[in-house]
Amino acid sequence: MADTTHAPVVVIGLGRFGTAIALELERQGTEVLAIDSVNRTVQNLSSQLTHAVTADCTDIEALRQLGVGDFHRAVVAIGDHLEDSILVTSLLVDLEIPDIWAKATSAHHGRILERIGAHHVVFPEQDMGERVAHLVSGNVLDYLKIDADFALAKLRPPREILGVPLSESEIRSKHGVTVVAVKKGEGSFTYATNETVVSRDDVILAVGHNDDIEHLVDGD
Known part of the structure; x- marks a missing residue:
């Protein structure tokens, strides 16, 4: 092709x-x-x-x-x-x-x-409306709907995953959400691994079903 x-x-x-x-x-x-x-x-x-x-x-x-x-x-x-x-x-x-x-x-x-x-x-107006709604809520730094029921969110890490390796946080098994990248301070995003430990001042990129991401954010 x-x-x-x-x-x-x-x-x-x-x-x-x-x-x-x-x-x-x-x-x-x-x-x-x-x-x-x-x-x-x-x-x-x-x-x-x-x-x-x-x-x-x-x-x-x-x-x-x-x-x-x-x-x-x-x-x-x-x-x-x-x-x-x-x-x-x-x-x-x-x-x-x-x-x-x-x-x-x-x-x-x-x-x-x-x-x-x-x-x-x-549906540009609808998609932008959904994105802005997530931003206005104040809990998400950025939000991108990838598919009908799947999204990528930029957010501060929830308390339950702070200070421990991601593999021990069980964020995926508990919430169905995967952390794919982490940004520390003024640095650049780097890929997350099982050994990655995040702190409160970090920013994470998480992917998952829309409802799972919303529950993760709302539960923090």
Whole structure:
């Protein structure tokens, strides 16, 4: 199978979400074709994106003329216009793009995108809301939802694991959570081992099911 890690990506819809994706991809060295139906939006980004064009992405002929069908990956970042989001995604399916990512604004929207052929459906507002909720609680320093029921959390270590090797803390057997890295003071994160001993001033990275991480944090 060919390596498509840095294969060009087409991003359709240049609102905040689409613009952020396009700019970050270019920063990482990935070639991006950014498309939006509003000429002013494209003009405002033309100095920041190498390939930004104005086109009606609900027209499959316009997509063909831009060579969209030759891309391996595509992102449908249209969120406010449900009908356009669904139509554009279906056109990308018709063009047989192997890897389609689509933004959804609701569970219903997401189910439709999945049924018409989107390979990945993302809920940026919902995911960010969940992350901010964990941060606002004050117990978690950062939180990343990895899957529907799995997360990575950056937090202060709970009292029960302080001062003993992680293997003796039994954090995994008691809470179903694994400490994968530890940061001491102003240093950098290092991988945790069974012999790692953490103190109150350390920061840990822990992975586990959402409920298990929440119970660990709440129980401290």
